[in-house]
Amino acid sequence: MNSVDRLNSSARSLTDRVAVLDTRAPGPLASRLKWLSVEGFSGNKGDGTLNLHGFDIKTDKNTDTLRILLINHRPPFDSVTGEPLDAHQVGANSTIEQFQTVVGSESMRHVRTYSNDVISTPNSIHWVNDHAFIIANDHSGKVGLVSSQTIPEHSAT
Numbered sequence: 001m002n003s004v005d006r007l008n009s010s011a012r013s014l015t016d017r018v019a020v021l022d023t024r025a026p027g028p029l030a031s032r033l034k035w036l037s038v039e040g041f042s043g044n045k046g047d048g049t050l051n052l053h054g055f056d057i058k059t060d061k062n063t064d065t066l067r068i069l070l071i072n073h074r075p076p077f078d079s080v081t082g083e084p085l086d087a088h089q090v091g092a093n094s095t096i097e098q099f100q101t102v103v104g105s106e107s108m109r110h111v112r113t114y115s116n117d118v119i120s121t122p123n124s125i126h127w128v129n130d131h132a133f134i135i136a137n138d139h140s141g142k143v144g145l146v147s148s149q150t151i152p153e154h155s156a157t
Contacts, residue, residue: 016052041110058127064103071122
C-alpha cells in the first residue's frame with residue numbers, strides 16, 4: 001500500500017452512522033442514544049461506508065418496525081475497472097438506501113438500494129406512503145434548478 005492509498009483524498013466522511021434517541025426515557029442524553037450497527041450493506045466497494053446527507057423514518061402503525069430512508073452520496077466508480085472517478089467531472093453517484101429496524105434494537109438491516117436517473121443530486125427525502133417516497137434534488141440533473149421526483153418502490157435496483 002502506498003501513502004496515497006492511506007489518504008482520504010475525496011474529503012468524504014468515512015465515519016457516518018445512524019443513531020436513535022429515546023426521547024421518553026429518563027436519564028442523561030448519552031444513556032438514551034443508541035448508535036445502530038448496519039447489517040447486510042456492502043457500502044462503497046465492500047467497505048460498509050455510508051456518506052449520509054438526509055433521511056426520513058416511517059413507523060409501522062401495528063408494530064415497532066421503523067423503515068428508514070437514507071440519502072447516500074457515494075463516490076463515483078468506473079463500472080468496469082472499479083477505479084474511483086472524479087466527481088467534479090462525472091457528477092454525483094447518489095442513491096437512496098432503505099433500512100429497517102425495530103424500536104429498541106441496536107442494529108438496522110439493509111433492505112434495498114434505489115438507483116435511478118431522477119436521483120441525481122438528492123437533498124431531502126420524505127415517505128409518501130408505504131410504497132413510495134419523494135426526493136428533492138438540489139439541481140435538475142447535475143446542475144440547474146431545484147426539482148422533485150416521486151420514486152415508486154418498484155424502481156429499486
